[in-house]
Amino acid sequence: MKLSNNAILQILHELTPENPKFQVINAKKIESAANSVDRYRLLLSDGDYLYSHVMLAAQLNRFMESNEITNYAVIEVTKYMCNKLAGDKRVIIILDLKVLASGADVGEKIGNPTVINPSEIPPLSSIKEDVPEQKVSLPTSKPLATNNHFGKFGGSNPENNNQKLSKPSTPSTPSSRVHSIASLTPYQNRWRIRARVTFKSNIRTWSNSKGEGKLFNVNLIDESGEIRCTGFNEQLDKFYDMLEVNKVYYFSKCSLKTANKQYSTLKCDYEMTMNAETIIEPCNDGADLPSLTFEFVKISELDKFKPNSNVDIVGIVKVCNDVSSVVSKQTQKEIVKRDLQLVDQSGVAVNLTLWGDDATKFDGQGFPVIAVKGARVSDFNGRSLSVSGSSQLIVNPGIPEAFTLRGWFENEGRDHHFSTFQGDGGSGAGHSPNYKTFIQVKNENLGQGEKADYYTAKGTVMFIKKDNCMYQACPTADCNKKLVDQGNGHYRCEKCNREFPNYKWRMILNANVADHTDNQWITCFQESAEALLGIPADDLGEMREKDESQFDRVINEALFKNYLFKLRAKVETYNDESRLKTVCMAANPVNYIDYGNLLLERLSQLGI
DNA sequence: CCCCCCCC
Numbered sequence: 001m002k003l004s005n006n007a008i009l010q011i012l013h014e015l016t017p018e019n020p021k022f023q024v025i026n027a028k029k030i031e032s033a034a035n036s037v038d039r040y041r042l043l044l045s046d047g048d049y050l051y052s053h054v055m056l057a058a059q060l061n062r063f064m065e066s067n068e069i070t071n072y073a074v075i076e077v078t079k080y081m082c083n084k085l086a087g088d089k090r091v092i093i094i095l096d097l098k099v100l101a102s103g104a105d106v107g108e109k110i111g112n113p114t115v116i117n118p119s120e121i122p123p124l125s126s127i128k129e130d131v132p133e134q135k136v137s138l139p140t141s142k143p144l145a146t147n148n149h150f151g152k153f154g155g156s157n158p159e160n161n162n163q164k165l166s167k168p169s170t171p172s173t174p175s176s177r178v179h180s181i182a183s184l185t186p187y188q189n190r191w192r193i194r195a196r197v198t199f200k201s202n203i204r205t206w207s208n209s210k211g212e213g214k215l216f217n218v219n220l221i222d223e224s225g226e227i228r229c230t231g232f233n234e235q236l237d238k239f240y241d242m243l244e245v246n247k248v249y250y251f252s253k254c255s256l257k258t259a260n261k262q263y264s265t266l267k268c269d270y271e272m273t274m275n276a277e278t279i280i281e282p283c284n285d286g287a288d289l290p291s292l293t294f295e296f297v298k299i300s301e302l303d304k305f306k307p308n309s310n311v312d313i314v315g316i317v318k319v320c321n322d323v324s325s326v327v328s329k330q331t332q333k334e335i336v337k338r339d340l341q342l343v344d345q346s347g348v349a350v351n352l353t354l355w356g357d358d359a360t361k362f363d364g365q366g367f368p369v370i371a372v373k374g375a376r377v378s379d380f381n382g383r384s385l386s387v388s389g390s391s392q393l394i395v396n397p398g399i400p401e402a403f404t405l406r407g408w409f410e411n412e413g414r415d416h417h418f419s420t421f422q423g424d425g426g427s428g429a430g431h432s433p434n435y436k437t438f439i440q441v442k443n444e445n446l447g448q449g450e451k452a453d454y455y456t457a458k459g460t461v462m463f464i465k466k467d468n469c470m471y472q473a474c475p476t477a478d479c480n481k482k483l484v485d486q487g488n489g490h491y492r493c494e495k496c497n498r499e500f501p502n503y504k505w506r507m508i509l510n511a512n513v514a515d516h517t518d519n520q521w522i523t524c525f526q527e528s529a530e531a532l533l534g535i536p537a538d539d540l541g542e543m544r545e546k547d548e549s550q551f552d553r554v555i556n557e558a559l560f561k562n563y564l565f566k567l568r569a570k571v572e573t574y575n576d577e578s579r580l581k582t583v584c585m586a587a588n589p590v591n592y593i594d595y596g597n598l599l600l601e602r603l604s605q606l607g608i
Numbered sequence: 609c610c611c612c613c614c615c616c
Contacts, residue, residue: 325615326616328613330612380616387613
């Protein structure tokens, strides 16, 4: 196996031998800081010289990880560059390669190469006497250039110029090696990243006491992480049109500053601002870079997130409300909004609000899947979501999670009754449920104390009392007072001291639920009663008036279903008689993973 | 240098 003799020395002197063949004598993994990508450093031989300041581009790590390259392997380097570091040290970066022979096949060091001391690179005149495989015209006397421009070299062979060595994607600017986004800090400014644009904002203008202007941001991603980059005024004019979502660019010479976490949904500690020096150039071979990534959260788990935090969410738009408008309390401006009800396989529904253009342009036909990166969590109605200015809304994204959701929805999700975070108390601390069996509730005297006891029980609906399970309630929001029928088509609310021509149906449903240990009578108010019966109270009330047999059918169909009941137990005294009253706070679908784990825990407590 | 993202 013939190596490209002296090619290392040539490269260190800014010559560009084509497709040089080297032997990898040794390799060392450089563990990176958290979130960054590990890199490999190679000890490379050209048969005459050994050089240790050689790095493998991160996208070639697979050659090391798959053991395609082991010690003594011979490689052909089809793309490379030589960068100058502080102290005039030179680093060869291998950008692309082919493995010509495995380390096992070669089995030994070829030739007797001399080690090059990186701080004392021998002059080109010290090229060893054997015939180089690559014919390279050498400049007669060329000092070590201070320009580390890849592909630029002595003038004696212009025809051999960079069309062979610099691929179209290689930027024409002087550059150091490609850095990872995760490695950027404000304390270094000689860096260059190769990154995909995952988001480009609209152009926004501002005007305040400090002045006015326009700006935009892009979000950038590489293997190591994400960062936001903002362009103001002149930079906006220069780069806005050029930057396209999903395309890959080289970025260098942006200002870095600590990201204000209050406004940033990305996990990066820093963010970039374009300045007059900034260079952005397209990169045509960025296929190896990741696209937008999500860390999806199940809707049922939203109560584990604090209000004002951001989450990635994907769900089916089960309900798409019409646009409406609200007046901002702060700006007094009217804003268009649209509320969606989002559901997923976790069996919980949550409201998601779209604003402005997102709201007006949204088409809810056909139960689309939507993904939101960085949706804002609020505790309205237990938990709600909002697509904020820094969120990204993607309708029918081409991601596996979307296809899975679609399949689930078409098969079963469509007919599922979804629970909500309403009735969970809203504070949503996300405590692990206090699971009890009904016999435990009795044995432990739950609800007998001063304060109510809350517990969660998995139970089956055994019986529902249909008499007096609903009433005509005051139509005023938040007033659920039972109305007095005046007999003249009007209904009187004693609480509001008003008469109404209309009413809303409210439910108080008494049901008996059982587990394998005992049974328990529970009272379900509106939301949990609707959850058990699978129908809105207003529909049920109308149904009962029109056709009582249909109403009976709804009640019967609700029997023998299993739920995870969130219950509140408290003794109440009425007419000198005290009895335990159990109110259902929520009837949620059983999560059989959680429930299975609960059973495992109970089994282990039996000590069998 | 923005950073408001609203309401119920």
